[in-house]
Amino acid sequence: MEEKQSMIGPIIRMTLVLMTFCGLVYPVAVTGIAQAAAPHKADGSLIYDENDKVIGSELIGQTFTEEGYFHGRVSSIEYNGAGSGSNNYAPSNEDMLNRTKESIIEWKKNNPETKISDVPNDLLTNSGSGLDPHISPKAAYVQLDRVSEATGINKAELEKLIEKHVQGRELGLFGEERVNVLKLNLDIKNMMKQ
Incomplete structure (x- = not known):
């Protein structure tokens, strides 16, 4: 019994030291380093408009339904950044098949001139997080006709805009080329103001 009581003091002290270090010192230090090294990240x-109002983040997608804008990926969580994730359905899952069929119907309605076989998978499927703000360059190019017709911006200008927003692989090795839909659409909005 006496031996157990002698252990209580060191256990409490070690708990307090670890709580202070892991719960206070470490988070403050990491936050300070991050703010100094990469404050934007x-x-x-965050992305701001001309009035310094936050309109989104480079890291979380948004739903664009207007014909004059490029559309992003399907998000079963409506791009709610409070929680990420999507249903991990197998390709044979009935719910997955129905949702994909609905995406195809929606695509055909908005883009009747494009064959469904030309539509990249990333326009019809969720990302793993349901928050992905990017589409493939091919997914952007396949939307050119609709966006050009709705905005009056010729396709050659839109192609240059897409090329401007293509981001390469991380470190030249990891991931795929991608286009941030929000940044692309902000440029389109600015072009339409002119």
């Missing part, structure tokens, strides 16, 4: 990669 540390603050969530």
Whole structure:
């Protein structure tokens, strides 16, 4: 019994030291380093409008349904950044098949001039997180006709705009080329103002 009581003091002290270090010192230090090294990223990669109002993040997608804008991936969580994830359905799952069929119907309605066989999978499927703000360059190019017709911006200008927004692989090795839909659409909005 006496031996157990002698252990209580060191256990409490070690718990307090670890709580202070792991719960206070370490998070403050990491936040400070992140703010000093990459403040834009540390603050969530936020995008502001001309009035300094936050309109989104480079890291979380948004739903664009207007014909004059490029559309992003399907998101079963409506791009709600409070929680990420999508249903991990197998390709044979009935719910997955129905949702994909609905995406195809929606695509055909908005883009009647494009054959469904030309539509990249990333326009018809969720990303793993349901928050992905990017589409493939091919997914952007396949939307050219609709966006050009709705905005009056000729296809050659839109192609240059897409090329401007193509981001390469990380470190030249990891991931795929991608286009941030929000940034692309902001440029389109600015072009339409002119």
